[in-house]
Amino acid sequence: SQTIHQWPATLVQPVGSPLSLECTVEGTSNPNLYWYRQAAGRGLQLLFYSVGIGQISSEVPQNLSASRPQDRQFILSSKKLLLSDSGFYLCAWSTPGGWGGYTFGSGTRLTVV
Amino acid sequence: AQSVAQPEDQVNVAEGNPLTVKCTYSVSGNPYLFWYVQYPNRGLQFLLKYITGDNLVKGSYGFEAEFNKSQTSFHLKKPSALVSDSALYFCAVRDISSFKTIFGAGTRLFVKA
Numbered sequence: 645s646q647t648i649h650q651w652p653a654t655l656v657q658p659v660g661s662p663l664s665l666e667c668t669v670e671g672t673s674n675p676n677l678y679w680y681r682q683a684a685g686r687g688l689q690l691l692f693y694s695v696g697i698g699q700i701s702s703e704v705p706q707n708l709s710a711s712r713p714q715d716r717q718f719i720l721s722s723k724k725l726l727l728s729d730s731g732f733y734l735c736a737w738s739t740p741g742g743w744g745g746y747t748f749g750s751g752t753r754l755t756v757v
Numbered sequence: 758a759q760s761v762a763q764p765e766d767q768v769n770v771a772e773g774n775p776l777t778v779k780c781t782y783s784v785s786g787n788p789y790l791f792w793y794v795q796y797p798n799r800g801l802q803f804l805l806k807y808i809t810g811d812n813l814v815k816g817s818y819g820f821e822a823e824f825n826k827s828q829t830s831f832h833l834k835k836p837s838a839l840v841s842d843s844a845l846y847f848c849a850v851r852d853i854s855s856f857k858t859i860f861g862a863g864t865r866l867f868v869k870a
Contacts, residue, residue, distance in 0.1 A: 686845075687860065687862040687863055734801070738858075743789055743808060745793075745849075746803070
């Protein structure tokens with residue numbers, strides 16, 4: 645069966661520090677991968693999505709970047725965190741068509757202090 | 758452009774009573790509709806989807822949703838609410854011409870004992 649792993653679960657980082665959040669998927673190949681941010685426990689904002697290795701699409705210009713070095717690995721990064729980067733970050737995957745819906749990771753709570 | 762609206766920020770219902778969480782959508786083509794549930798500090802979990810076929814879709818945990826094309830709605834329902842159903846519920850839509858799935862703002866469901 646397919647599983648998605650996301651870590652760490654919580655992270656407290658100072659302003660100006662770098663960030664690296666990792667997401668891996670098991671049990672499937674060539675998944676579509678997504679990074680979302682959820683602010684204040686409500687709506688989801690799509691940050692990045694990827695349809696293949698090295699293929700990243702950015703939805704919102706901001707202080708973050710994403711990379712997909714392997715088929716089932718998706719990384720969210722920042723060189724210098726801002727206070728406004730605080731939030732709940734969710735990784736998700738879907739089949740290439742996406743018609744079956746998304747499977748989400750358990751999320752990372754990032755607090756920038 | 759596709760969009761999805763959840764008109765209620767919060768729904769309150771007594772345990773044992775039926776519940777409805779509303780969702781309306783707008784797409785240019787045939788809609789692909791989804792419901793997800795999120796418990797505190799967790800990722801979203803898939804509940805059910807409508808792709809084609811019967812307008813009444815049954816999903817996990819006793820939930821069902823009714824697709825109404827003329828009203829462009831996809832309301833989530835359950836005949837008898839449980840306290841454990843208290844969570845944040847998201848409706849999502851995707852159309853065949855778009856790669857992306859759009860999520861609603863979420864509706865918080867409170868079930869009182």
